Amino acid sequence: MRASPRAMVGRPALARATSPTARTALATIAAVFAMATGQSAVAAQWPARPVSVFVPVAAGGAADALARAWAAYAGKAIGGTIVVENKPGANGSIAAAYVAKQPADGYNLLFGSTSNMSVNPFTYAQLSYNPTKDFTPVTKVAGTSQVLVANPATHIRNIDDLVKQAKARPGKLNYGSAGIGNSTHLNVAFLADHFGLQMSHVPYKGAAPAMMDLIGGQIDLTSDALSGAIPQIKTGKAVPLVLFGAERDPQLPDVPTIAEVGAKGFPGDAWYGVMAPAGTPADIVARLTEATRKFWADDNVRKQMAEIYMTPPKELGPQSVEQSMKQEAAVWGPIVQRLGIRND
Incomplete structure (x- = not known):
C-alpha cells in the first residue's frame, strides 16, 4: 500500500533528523554540553578536599619556601587547604610527569619552573610529559635571579x-x-x-x-x-x-646584569608558577590566580619573600606563563642543540 501524500510530507525532514550524520552531530553536541556541565559542577564544588601542589625540589631552599608560603596563603584564599608535596628528581621531570597524568579537577597542581617547563623538552630525548599539551598554565607565582x-x-x-x-x-x-x-x-x-x-x-x-x-x-x-x-x-x-636577571639587585648594586656585560638575548629572570593538568576548568584557574594576586598584595608576604629574594611577577594569569615558555624555548632550544647538552 502506498503512503498517502499527507503522510509523506514529513518524511524527508524526519529522515534527515535521524540520519547517521545528524545523530553523530547531536551526540557530539550532547557530549560537549555534558562535559561543560560536568566541569562547571566540579568548579562550583572545588575545593571539596585538600589540594596538593607538587614541588619538584627537596624540602628546604628558596623554591620550597616560596611554595609553602604560597600554599598556606592561597589555601585560605580559596576556602580550603593546599598541601605541599616534595617530589624531586630529573630536573623536575618526575613531578611534572606525575601531575600531567592526574585528573583535571584542580586537586593536583605542579609548581612549575623554567627548568621543567621550558628547558627539559630540549635536554631530554624522551620526556614523559609535554609542557604545552599536558598542562593548563595557571599563573606565575614569583621570579628570581x-x-x-x-x-x-x-x-x-x-x-x-x-x-x-x-x-x-x-x-x-x-x-x-x-x-x-x-x-x-x-x-x-x-x-x-x-x-x-x-x-x-x-x-x-x-x-x-x-x-x-x-x-x-x-x-x-x-x-x-x-x-x-x-x-x-x-x-x-x-x-x-x-x-x-633583567635588573640589578639592590643587595648587589655593583654587580652588572647579563645584558650589561654585552650578552644580549637572555630570556629574563627565572620564574616559578603553578601548572594544572590540561583541561582544568577555567573557573579554578581564575580562583588560583586571584589567590596569587592577594598573596602579593599582603605586606607581610612581601617582607617574607624579600628575605628569600623572590619578586612578584609583572603579570599574573595563564598568559604570563605561556609568554615566558615561548620566549625561553626560542632561546634555550638553539643553545642546547648547538652545544649538545643532553640529560639522558
Whole structure:
C-alpha cells in the first residue's frame, strides 16, 4: 500500500533528523554540553578536599619556601587547604610527569619552573610529559635571579677577569651547577657561548653542594639563586661576577646584569608558577590566580619573600606563563642543540 501524500510530507525532514550524520552531530553536541556541565559542577564544588601542589625540589631552599608560603596563603584564599608535596628528581621531570597524568579537577597542581617547563623538552630525548599539551598554565607565582660567583682564590673579580683567564687556559676553568640542563647550567653556558669561552662543566645533584665545593676550592665558579649566593658573598667566600636577571639587585648594586656585560638575548629572570593538568576548568584557574594576586598584595608576604629574594611577577594569569615558555624555548632550544647538552 502506498503512503498517502499527507503522510509523506514529513518524511524527508524526519529522515534527515535521524540520519547517521545528524545523530553523530547531536551526540557530539550532547557530549560537549555534558562535559561543560560536568566541569562547571566540579568548579562550583572545588575545593571539596585538600589540594596538593607538587614541588619538584627537596624540602628546604628558596623554591620550597616560596611554595609553602604560597600554599598556606592561597589555601585560605580559596576556602580550603593546599598541601605541599616534595617530589624531586630529573630536573623536575618526575613531578611534572606525575601531575600531567592526574585528573583535571584542580586537586593536583605542579609548581612549575623554567627548568621543567621550558628547558627539559630540549635536554631530554624522551620526556614523559609535554609542557604545552599536558598542562593548563595557571599563573606565575614569583621570579628570581641567579648570580655567577667565583672562588676568591681564582683572583677573578669581574667578567673581564673571567674572559681573560678562560681564554688563556681553554678548558681549565670549571663551573658547577645543580645538574645537566638545569638553569644554573644553561645560564653559564649562555655566557660562555657569547664570549666564546671553553670551560668544564661539573654537574651536582643540587645548587647547595655546588656552592659548598666552590667555597672549599674544588670548583672555580658556580651559578646560584640569590638566596643561596648572597650569604656567601657577604662573608667574602664567593665573589659575584654577573647577575642573570633583567635588573640589578639592590643587595648587589655593583654587580652588572647579563645584558650589561654585552650578552644580549637572555630570556629574563627565572620564574616559578603553578601548572594544572590540561583541561582544568577555567573557573579554578581564575580562583588560583586571584589567590596569587592577594598573596602579593599582603605586606607581610612581601617582607617574607624579600628575605628569600623572590619578586612578584609583572603579570599574573595563564598568559604570563605561556609568554615566558615561548620566549625561553626560542632561546634555550638553539643553545642546547648547538652545544649538545643532553640529560639522558
